[in-house]
Amino acid sequence: MPSWDCPKCGRRFAKTAQSHLCAPALTLEEYFSTGTAFERPIFESVLRHVQTLGSVVVEPVSVGIFLKRARSFAELRPMTKWVALWFSLDRTVSHPLITKKVVQYGGRYFHVANLRSPGEVDDSLRGWLTEAYLDAPPE
Numbered sequence: 001m002p003s004w005d006c007p008k009c010g011r012r013f014a015k016t017a018q019s020h021l022c023a024p025a026l027t028l029e030e031y032f033s034t035g036t037a038f039e040r041p042i043f044e045s046v047l048r049h050v051q052t053l054g055s056v057v058v059e060p061v062s063v064g065i066f067l068k069r070a071r072s073f074a075e076l077r078p079m080t081k082w083v084a085l086w087f088s089l090d091r092t093v094s095h096p097l098i099t100k101k102v103v104q105y106g107g108r109y110f111h112v113a114n115l116r117s118p119g120e121v122d123d124s125l126r127g128w129l130t131e132a133y134l135d136a137p138p139e
Contacts, residue, residue, distance in 0.1 A: 003070050031060035035078055038116065042083045043076055045118035049126045050074070053133045073136035074129060082114040085125070087132040095124050 032040050043065060050056050050067055057068040064077035064084075075086040088108040097113040097120060104110075113125060 026060040026062070028058070028060055031065065039076075039078050039083055041118040042085075042115050042121070045121040046074070046076060046085065046129065049121065050129055050133055053130060055138070056133070069133065069136040069138050071136055073132040079114070082116045085113045085115055087111055087113075087128060088135070089128060089131055090135060093124075093128055097125070 046067075047056075047058065055069070057066075059066040059068060064075050066072045067074040067076075073087065075084075077084045077086065088110045090108060092102045092109045093111060095113060097115065098111050099114055100112040102109050102111050111128070113120075115121065
């Protein structure tokens with residue numbers, strides 16, 4: 001699947017002229033320099049798993065961290081007391097950590113799991129992250 005690099009911010013997107021907040025990605029160190037102490041261990045737990053699946057682009061921006069292939073397949077967004085892990089599947093799933101209503105958009109179902117510790121990244125969540133990764137086309 002072809003991708004497009006924004007000429008202004010340098011970020012990569014699946015669609016040409018993809019609508020986005022045009023701001024360059026941060027380094028992980030820049031991103032975590034202002035975060036809460038519980039955020040990075042949760043990110044590292046998620047990243048450890050998705051990196052076993054193949055190539056993944058890690059894009060820290062001001063609102064969170066996007067995990068991408070040709071398009072985003074997961075996002076980690078910091079909240080006051082947890083990290084919201086967003087992922088999309090072609091079906092709905094249920095889990096005690098998925099507390100927001102699952103939203104359907106464009107044939108995909110968007111889920112949000114609220115994680116307070118890296119230990120909450122369990123086999124179910126890893127399985128759904130694998131599914132989301134495999135559903136996202138490679139670059």
